[in-house]
Amino acid sequence: MRTGVWLVGARGSVAVTSIVGASALRAGLTEPIGCVAEHPSIDNRALPGFSDLVFGGYDIATTSLVKRAEALAAAGVVPGRLVAALHSELSTADEDVKVLPHGGTQGQAAAAMVADLQAFRERHGLERVVVVNVASTEPAAVPHPAHASLLQLRQALEQADAVLPASSLAAFAALNAGCAYVDFTPSTGARLPALHELALEKQVPYAGHDGKTGETLLKSVLAPMFAMRQLRVRSWSGLNLLGGGDGATLADPAANAAKSASKQRVLGETLGYVPDGHTRIEYVPDIGDFKTAWDLVTFAGFLGTSMRMEFTWHGCDSALAAPLVLDLARIVAAAHRNGRVGPLPELAFFFKDPLGDVDHGLAAQFEALAAFTASLT
Amino acid sequence: MRTGVWLVGARGSVAVTSIVGASALRAGLTEPIGCVAEHPSIDNRALPGFSDLVFGGYDIATTSLVKRAEALAAAGVVPGRLVAALHSELSTADEDVKVLPHGGTQGQAAAAMVADLQAFRERHGLERVVVVNVASTEPAAVPHPAHASLLQLRQALEQADAVLPASSLAAFAALNAGCAYVDFTPSTGARLPALHELALEKQVPYAGHDGKTGETLLKSVLAPMFAMRQLRVRSWSGLNLLGGGDGATLADPAANAAKSASKQRVLGETLGYVPDGHTRIEYVPDIGDFKTAWDLVTFAGFLGTSMRMEFTWHGCDSALAAPLVLDLARIVAAAHRNGRVGPLPELAFFFKDPLGDVDHGLAAQFEALAAFTASLT
Amino acid sequence: MRTGVWLVGARGSVAVTSIVGASALRAGLTEPIGCVAEHPSIDNRALPGFSDLVFGGYDIATTSLVKRAEALAAAGVVPGRLVAALHSELSTADEDVKVLPHGGTQGQAAAAMVADLQAFRERHGLERVVVVNVASTEPAAVPHPAHASLLQLRQALEQADAVLPASSLAAFAALNAGCAYVDFTPSTGARLPALHELALEKQVPYAGHDGKTGETLLKSVLAPMFAMRQLRVRSWSGLNLLGGGDGATLADPAANAAKSASKQRVLGETLGYVPDGHTRIEYVPDIGDFKTAWDLVTFAGFLGTSMRMEFTWHGCDSALAAPLVLDLARIVAAAHRNGRVGPLPELAFFFKDPLGDVDHGLAAQFEALAAFTASLT
Amino acid sequence: MRTGVWLVGARGSVAVTSIVGASALRAGLTEPIGCVAEHPSIDNRALPGFSDLVFGGYDIATTSLVKRAEALAAAGVVPGRLVAALHSELSTADEDVKVLPHGGTQGQAAAAMVADLQAFRERHGLERVVVVNVASTEPAAVPHPAHASLLQLRQALEQADAVLPASSLAAFAALNAGCAYVDFTPSTGARLPALHELALEKQVPYAGHDGKTGETLLKSVLAPMFAMRQLRVRSWSGLNLLGGGDGATLADPAANAAKSASKQRVLGETLGYVPDGHTRIEYVPDIGDFKTAWDLVTFAGFLGTSMRMEFTWHGCDSALAAPLVLDLARIVAAAHRNGRVGPLPELAFFFKDPLGDVDHGLAAQFEALAAFTASLT
Numbered sequence A, B, C, D: 001m002r003t004g005v006w007l008v009g010a011r012g013s014v015a016v017t018s019i020v021g022a023s024a025l026r027a028g029l030t031e032p033i034g035c036v037a038e039h040p041s042i043d044n045r046a047l048p049g050f051s052d053l054v055f056g057g058y059d060i061a062t063t064s065l066v067k068r069a070e071a072l073a074a075a076g077v078v079p080g081r082l083v084a085a086l087h088s089e090l091s092t093a094d095e096d097v098k099v100l101p102h103g104g105t106q107g108q109a110a111a112a113m114v115a116d117l118q119a120f121r122e123r124h125g126l127e128r129v130v131v132v133n134v135a136s137t138e139p140a141a142v143p144h145p146a147h148a149s150l151l152q153l154r155q156a157l158e159q160a161d162a163v164l165p166a167s168s169l170a171a172f173a174a175l176n177a178g179c180a181y182v183d184f185t186p187s188t189g190a191r192l193p194a195l196h197e198l199a200l201e202k203q204v205p206y207a208g209h210d211g212k213t214g215e216t217l218l219k220s221v222l223a224p225m226f227a228m229r230q231l232r233v234r235s236w237s238g239l240n241l242l243g244g245g246d247g248a249t250l251a252d253p254a255a256n257a258a259k260s261a262s263k264q265r266v267l268g269e270t271l272g273y274v275p276d277g278h279t280r281i282e283y284v285p286d287i288g289d290f291k292t293a294w295d296l297v298t299f300a301g302f303l304g305t306s307m308r309m310e311f312t313w314h315g316c317d318s319a320l321a322a323p324l325v326l327d328l329a330r331i332v333a334a335a336h337r338n339g340r341v342g343p344l345p346e347l348a349f350f351f352k353d354p355l356g357d358v359d360h361g362l363a364a365q366f367e368a369l370a371a372f373t374a375s376l377t
């Protein structure tokens, strides 16, 4: 089953690491470390294989994929030997990365995107295409009445003023083109009533939001541990130091707020109460692509005795995110083929801020994922 | 259902914290923080309540429970106000703490213990008694042929030479007296074929080994996280700094070895391979009853990229252990009443080195525990 | 040499810990841990002894010193046994703690303070009085033209509108009363040209600002280490989590900014350049009086190789600050007697944001301090 | 002043990083980060420049310098671009790296070394040669009566049995050849009465022991901080995790013991008492050339209040050590020219376990170093 993966933000770190990695896996140059769909407990027989994936996408930047991959190699994110070996694959993929359509009304831009997606599908003889948003995090979207209904939205898109944030416009185009949509970022994406309507109309699934790769991943196992043990978490404070492109964007307080909020949600939902403390994101250019997160948890044990734990996580965000992007593309494509429509809460395992009213503990999410993939044919 | 809790090591930190805590709970002076049997997802209707518990036990030390409790209050382990308020309850419990029988053959000592247990049961009109080993960790036991069969063991116990370590002798006595036995320490306890035979003969259950309260608790959620995410753990190294009575014992390399081994087992079983690195225990008197454990985990992500996490856990061991001792006494008593016989692998949630071939992930263990308690009537 | 110590903020944590401690030292109930003037390399023969100190001061709160001391004991800041033993000393000191004069013009308030200071001096037959500001940190002061000259300031103080922040008004009163003034906080205090003029006119010394007790103390030895080794610090980021009264005040972004700025100053001055990164202060009530600070330093070694260190400091702020308050009172009193006038840059050892153009390395500051105390007679 | 640097262990990580770095500095391809002799406060006018240095040495391994440098580049210790650019310089240096003489009596081996050193000096027209030991750490040496006197030693070296550890034999040869000797390792080296006699006889200086690059460097600023502040350190525990060649050697308990002891010495000497706790070294292959050290310090403040700090140091040992090797070669060469003879305690700044009865605080050591270099002409 040849499957297209259309990356919005295709020249970013996560996207390029995903493309390099898929190519390396296809060429047998690396192992699928970090690829959840390759876990022994996950039945992946219904999923497209790594060699079934064809990449394309949008970006607003124009640096070539090879250049971006070399920069990632210099930063220690991907091995230089892989980039050297995969030069021609990357150049080929580059031909399918387009400049994001702009100008005219948002409706016109969306129509151009639909055309691009159809051309991509035909050019490569793809059975289906999954659109994955890995573009820079947007500021929180401005509410607009047309977000509430598909009819109104369609009308508003024909006006001169922008009504949708970029992530939602891409989702609108994806769904219109009959493509499943995954939001790996905290941006709005498909999370609007009008777009939900559209997904149902077009009979396609969507998934999100915000890939769970660092501090929140840890919270999703540590908070359940405190909960299972009936220990009372009194405060949970964190600081995330990040460089890289994503760090620069998140230094913008508006984007930062969205991300920080989705990072604390797991605590309230897992513990049943919200402890003191905040999670901060700070841009420190020298940190580069390796994020450092520090968290301090204070808690009470038997008879109220005070205790504490702290952890430091030093992770390469793109190397954590990229295999999940591949997992999501493969699983969502199979879900689409299996006739799944609308939000996919079974994929909560992958997200900081999952769709639906789901368990926030990682082990429960893994079980739900395993059951889901086992149900696909 | 009035239930006896006979603590071997009854004047130690864990035991005294358990007794103070149960008394405080009974008197409504504290909340059951850290008591797993009080978790909303655990059905505890079949378990004895805190006010059904009556404490007694053995020790080789003779300091009064009140003195020990005051020392724990001074060290910040239990609140001073509780010790002051529970003075008379502690003095009453003191009457049921006996000096460990010794002298003569081991068979004679065991007989004295059986008599003590029966007297305790009768004196307080107890429906049943659970013996819990919270004595100092023993050096690894010397193997002996008589460990392999109950018949041979009974004969050997009549000889002058000691054949069982103290923990196993206490288990032998407990089972003979028809009492369930729980080993909260890494000592041998009931883990001998001969004692397994005896448990079956006497139709009593047993559980163990080694309460999971700190670093291993964290490992039991973090190792599954790495496993579920297909991240490859390359090394896991740890240092445990502890003062207190337990620390002094574990400074003995022999005891230390037993404990360190049980601490690493979770890694191999959860990850499916054993990463580089060791776990060390070190006695640092000034650390007192609050243990500090530091762990460094190095791991590979997608394309082999190296990452790391470290954590520091600063926990009060006795305040973490005591509520589990209460949980175990309550659950094992109910299991006994329900006719459960032999090892209880469903209680793996509580132990570093659980009996049976069980899942080492904490979430799976919690589910098994919930199913088990729900099955009791 | 009987010496008065007039604490502005006398019912705060630092002040009460200082009073409890000085009383305990006088009574021989404790050792002078943390008291720099008792260091073998510091010649303290010219300084008043602990038994020469008499305490008084101002606050806006009215809780008794005994109550405050008991709260500090419950929080683990001071030992309960000392508070119990020093009950009557604390009650006596309470009589000399007044409500901060207010109402009328600032000039009138200052006059009332001068009268209070004189009465205190006479009541206890004190040779001299040192005023130490340990009140809550103020927001950054609003600039005013009258800050630039003593003449203008005296006129402005007679007007209805406030011209000075509280810390500077207290400094004005202190200097007018012929008392030396120490600012242990980051507030403005004596740092105004007009007040400098006044200090010269009245022939009294002053010292400040902002006691160096935690993260900045560490920076003042670690930054010189990197500098001496020619290692290039690329980023230095920190998060300070604090509860307690001071934490609540600093949660106010205005106060926070002043404090954070004084915390980073040591880096620029010691390294010769300002690395990336920020220092944050966050109020987390559950943290209480024990502050936790975490810092991450990334640096380059030979050939540009990237390295990192991180530290966590878990200190009891008041127990770190109080002995320095005693040191400062003793040393500044002796400096005053020795005819020292104006700012005392030799006391940089004690401060985050020292007066004068001084070395920010702790070792150099210690040497300067030792030379200074040795020069006093 | 053309100066030879004869490295014992010339194919090891520290040696190769030193050679790559000196070549890169000479070629203007890098900055002297980490080079203390380039500090603005150090007068280096009397020292040989980087382009005056010529490298040679001994090893027991035979892998080429280029291969070793490439391995270091792959491990992230040195930049790959430098190794590529310096290919021919490294090949040239390779010609001066000899296999350590062996066979025959130790006296014969020493004579062969003297001949090698003289040939090296003549071949390159060197004014003088400094021998620097950067070979693998040896097990603690076996005491021998001949260590006590030069006369006896000379006789014993003619016997069949080995009397000196390898590091001391190299020191013997170096001194005999009129070369200054620096021990960068904890091995015995020149630290024997007989070799001290020889240094005086030959009128050459020597320096050591054990380069101070990580945890001990931090201790040398943190311990003085606690001391200056009169804070009472109660325990100081540490764990050093290291991979790399040095790690493998130190996994040997005998070598480990020597190193651990020299690491704790700074505490006793700086604090005036020895706190609880130990420092451990552990070999973890996956850690590679980047060492991770974790230390926990517990201490008491005013009134005995307990506090703690912990730090994690993640340093590249070779990148920290190599610039110091260059510093030492340059400074010791100049000292030799200035007629300095015997031990050089003024170089304590560089060593964990310095010669002589010196201050262990880093700031004082830096001052001593600055005074020393300023005295050279």
Ligand SMILES: NC(=O)c1ccc[n+]([C@@H]2O[C@H](COP(=O)([O-])OP(=O)(O)OC[C@H]3O[C@@H](n4cnc5c(N)ncnc54)[C@H](O)[C@@H]3O)[C@@H](O)[C@H]2O)c1
Pocket: A008, A009, A010, A011, A012, A013, A014, A015, A058, A059, A060, A061, A100, A133, A134, A135, A136, A137, A138, A166, A184, A185, A186, A210, A211, A212, A213, A214, A244, A245, A246, A316, A317, A318, A320, A321
């Ligand atoms: N890496 C992780 O661990 C992780 C985890 C969760 C979420 N995310 C999210 O993934 C996204 C990508 O992260 P990254 O590290 O690759 O960031 P990046 O800055 O390297 O890449 C973002 C790319 O998006 C492009 N872009 C910006 N606006 C666009 C638009 N409107 N349309 C198309 N392209 C646009 C940029 O030019 C850039 O190439 C971010 O939103 C981040 O928050 C990442």
Ligand SMILES: NC(=O)c1ccc[n+]([C@@H]2O[C@H](COP(=O)([O-])OP(=O)(O)OC[C@H]3O[C@@H](n4cnc5c(N)ncnc54)[C@H](O)[C@@H]3O)[C@@H](O)[C@H]2O)c1
Pocket: B008, B009, B010, B011, B012, B013, B014, B015, B058, B059, B060, B061, B100, B133, B134, B135, B136, B137, B138, B166, B184, B185, B186, B210, B211, B212, B213, B214, B244, B245, B246, B316, B317, B318, B320, B321
């Ligand atoms: N606290 C925890 O978190 C935790 C977790 C897992 C296991 N454990 C285990 O629990 C046990 C108790 O820990 P603790 O901190 O209370 O130690 P402790 O030293 O305070 O108490 C041990 C008590 O056992 C007594 N004792 C020694 N030998 C005995 C014997 N043969 N028979 C009867 N009593 C004997 C001692 O006199 C002492 O009173 C240890 O084996 C420890 O390893 C504790």
Ligand SMILES: NC(=O)c1ccc[n+]([C@@H]2O[C@H](COP(=O)([O-])OP(=O)(O)OC[C@H]3O[C@@H](n4cnc5c(N)ncnc54)[C@H](O)[C@@H]3O)[C@@H](O)[C@H]2O)c1
Pocket: C008, C009, C010, C011, C012, C013, C014, C015, C058, C059, C060, C061, C100, C133, C134, C135, C136, C137, C138, C166, C184, C185, C186, C210, C211, C212, C213, C214, C244, C245, C246, C316, C317, C318, C320, C321
């Ligand atoms: N504790 C440390 O390590 C440390 C270090 C450096 C600086 N400081 C500074 O010391 C000061 C005191 O800290 P703390 O922890 O004792 O705080 P705290 O909140 O416990 O005490 C401050 C006291 O000042 C009083 N106060 C407020 N405004 C006043 C005014 N205008 N006049 C007189 N009293 C007033 C308050 O009522 C309170 O009793 C703070 O400014 C803090 O930033 C403390």
Ligand SMILES: NC(=O)c1ccc[n+]([C@@H]2O[C@H](COP(=O)([O-])OP(=O)(O)OC[C@H]3O[C@@H](n4cnc5c(N)ncnc54)[C@H](O)[C@@H]3O)[C@@H](O)[C@H]2O)c1
Pocket: D008, D009, D010, D011, D012, D013, D014, D015, D058, D059, D060, D061, D100, D133, D134, D135, D136, D137, D138, D166, D184, D185, D186, D210, D211, D212, D213, D244, D245, D246, D316, D317, D318, D320, D321
């Ligand atoms: N890197 C640091 O930060 C640091 C700090 C202090 C001390 N040191 C010491 O420096 C030494 C070198 O460290 P490294 O990391 O380069 O180790 P390494 O293992 O990479 O190199 C040691 C070299 O010495 C060679 N060798 C072994 N025995 C020899 C002998 N008898 N004669 C000549 N060569 C011999 C080995 O073949 C190897 O090439 C070690 O003793 C280490 O303890 C290093």
Ligand code: NA
Pocket: A311, A312, B310, B312, C310, C312, D311, D312
């Ligand atoms: Na840490």
Ligand code: NA
Pocket: A310, A312, B311, B312, C311, C312, D310, D312
């Ligand atoms: Na830490």
